[in-house]
Amino acid sequence: LIGIAPLEENVIELRASGCSLAEIAACVGVAKSTAYQWVRDVPASVEDDAVRQRRKAHAKAMSEARWTAHRAERDAARARQHAAAARVVGPLGERDLLLLGAAIYWCEGAKSKPWRRDDHVQFINSDPGLLALFLRFLGACGVDPSVPSYRVSIHESADAEAATSWWAGRLGLPADRFRQPTLKRHNPSTVRRNTGTDYHGCLVITVPRSRELYWRIEGMIAELFERAAGAGVEKTDRDA
Numbered sequence: 001l002i003g004i005a006p007l008e009e010n011v012i013e014l015r016a017s018g019c020s021l022a023e024i025a026a027c028v029g030v031a032k033s034t035a036y037q038w039v040r041d042v043p044a045s046v047e048d049d050a051v052r053q054r055r056k057a058h059a060k061a062m063s064e065a066r067w068t069a070h071r072a073e074r075d076a077a078r079a080r081q082h083a084a085a086a087r088v089v090g091p092l093g094e095r096d097l098l099l100l101g102a103a104i105y106w107c108e109g110a111k112s113k114p115w116r117r118d119d120h121v122q123f124i125n126s127d128p129g130l131l132a133l134f135l136r137f138l139g140a141c142g143v144d145p146s147v148p149s150y151r152v153s154i155h156e157s158a159d160a161e162a163a164t165s166w167w168a169g170r171l172g173l174p175a176d177r178f179r180q181p182t183l184k185r186h187n188p189s190t191v192r193r194n195t196g197t198d199y200h201g202c203l204v205i206t207v208p209r210s211r212e213l214y215w216r217i218e219g220m221i222a223e224l225f226e227r228a229a230g231a232g233v234e235k236t237d238r239d240a
Helices: 006-016 021-028 032-039 049-089 094-108 128-140 160-171 211-228
Strands: 121-125 149-155 182-184 202-207
Touching: 006 021, 006 032, 006 049, 021 032, 021 049, 094 121, 094 128, 094 211, 121 128, 121 211, 128 160, 128 202, 149 160
Parallel strands: 149 182
Antiparallel strands: 121 202, 149 202
């Protein structure tokens, strides 16, 4: 196996032990087509099932041992990058919140169309962190949490009442500002992963009488786009 990469070598060992292409792909995390390219000239074992299962378990254990160190190194590198990135953030001032809020709204919020103007602020998301950031943005714009209405959008097979309570508690929102949940029709033939006790649906935040706020967001986004297309990013004192 001289000259063969460790991962490819491992795939060849699994094939020789009698594993199918599907089993190999699942075990080492490559596509079946990639596994086939590596083992197309390697005959699969024809040993009896008991021996095959023992050899398969042994090969899997070898693979796990081989990749344990790699995963530990990857996780450590990820933690270092997280820590370095976190140091860049620092305190969030009003300008930071306004620019961040406008940007995430333009990505996730309801927007008017040239052929159908509907200037109002409505934001929907399932990420509590992003929703908390958007609420901070509203606060920077002078909108108190008691002003918007809130609504949970969730599959009908989930517990909508529990999800409503969860969102209110998680984000510190007034329960009396929540409206009737919107239930999505459940399709039994669809394989969904957003199920169980950790599934809380999406939260819809609607700001009443928000036409001028929507225009402010439009204005900030237009200026951001203009500056991005202009002279580039200004250097901060830290970059200088």
